[in-house]
Amino acid sequence: DAKTTQPNSMESxxxxxxxxxxxxxxxSGTDYIHWYRQLPSQGPEYVIHGLTSNVxxxxxxxxxxxxxxxxxxxxxxxxxxxxxVYYCILREGTxxxxxxxGTRLQVFP
Amino acid sequence: xxxxxxxxxxxxxxxxxxxxxxxxxxMNHNYMYWYRQDPGMGLKLIYYSVGAGITDKGExxxxxxxxxxxTEDFPLRLELAAPSQTSVYFCASSYPGQLxxxxxxxxxxxxxx
Numbered sequence: 001d002a003k004t005t006q007p008n009s010m011e012s013x014x015x016x017x018x019x020x021x022x023x024x025x026x027x028s029g030t031d032y033i034h035w036y037r038q039l040p041s042q043g044p045e046y047v048i049h050g051l052t053s054n055v056x057x058x059x060x061x062x063x064x065x066x067x068x069x070x071x072x073x074x075x076x077x078x079x080x081x082x083x084x085v086y087y088c089i090l091r092e093g094t095x096x097x098x099x100x101x102g103t104r105l106q107v108f109p
Numbered sequence: 110x111x112x113x114x115x116x117x118x119x120x121x122x123x124x125x126x127x128x129x130x131x132x133x134x135x136m137n138h139n140y141m142y143w144y145r146q147d148p149g150m151g152l153k154l155i156y157y158s159v160g161a162g163i164t165d166k167g168e169x170x171x172x173x174x175x176x177x178x179x180t181e182d183f184p185l186r187l188e189l190a191a192p193s194q195t196s197v198y199f200c201a202s203s204y205p206g207q208l209x210x211x212x213x214x215x216x217x218x219x220x221x222x
Binding site: 019030032036041042043044045046049062087091092093096098099100101102 | 113142144150151152153154157167168169199201209210211212213214215216
């Protein structure tokens with residue numbers, strides 16, 4: 001399985017934008033980049049996914065480098081409820097989703 | 110829709126005891142998964158199933174068994190509980206396809222003493 005590398009932790013102030021980086025230098029052409037987040041004491045929840053082009057949804061934006069070796073999850077205005085562990089995952093094929101250790105985001109008022 | 114429901118929420122087992130963690134989903138998803146999460150760590154895939162009657166091992170299957178007799182249910186069985194199985198267990202389900210997001214339950218916190 002292709003690997004991803006994320007910082008262990010990041011901090012932000014409320015209402016500021018947050019850029020969460022992810023490196024995936026061994027990504028293959030058919031791997032989709034998925035992001036999930038896990039709020040305290042809950043199961044993970046889907047955030048966004050992309051292949052080559054930048055993607056936006058109501059939760060976040062995903063910026064993908066032209067060579068696809070890195071991506072950035074963007075929270076446009078962080079809120080206290082965005083404090084969570086964010087996982088960047090390469091999904092190959094259809095069967096499995098393999099999680100890494102993720103980035104713990106702290107948001108300060 | 111209830112989504113993915115896991116029972117029980119909490120359980121304490123003695124070493125050597127057995128138990129079944131229950132997982133049911135009402136979204137008619139073909140795919141179901143079991144993950145475990147140790148304190149401060151990411152999730153590890155235990156077993157997964159792509160449909161009734163079909164199961165496959167994930168990253169950490171030792172010490173566990175699964176069955177999938179219906180689309181809705183995917184129970185996880187621990188036969189001889191060990192302290193190393195102390196963890197939070199998450200069940201998830203999805204439609205087939207690389208783009209289909211996983212829907213997770215709220216987990217079962219298991220302690221083996």
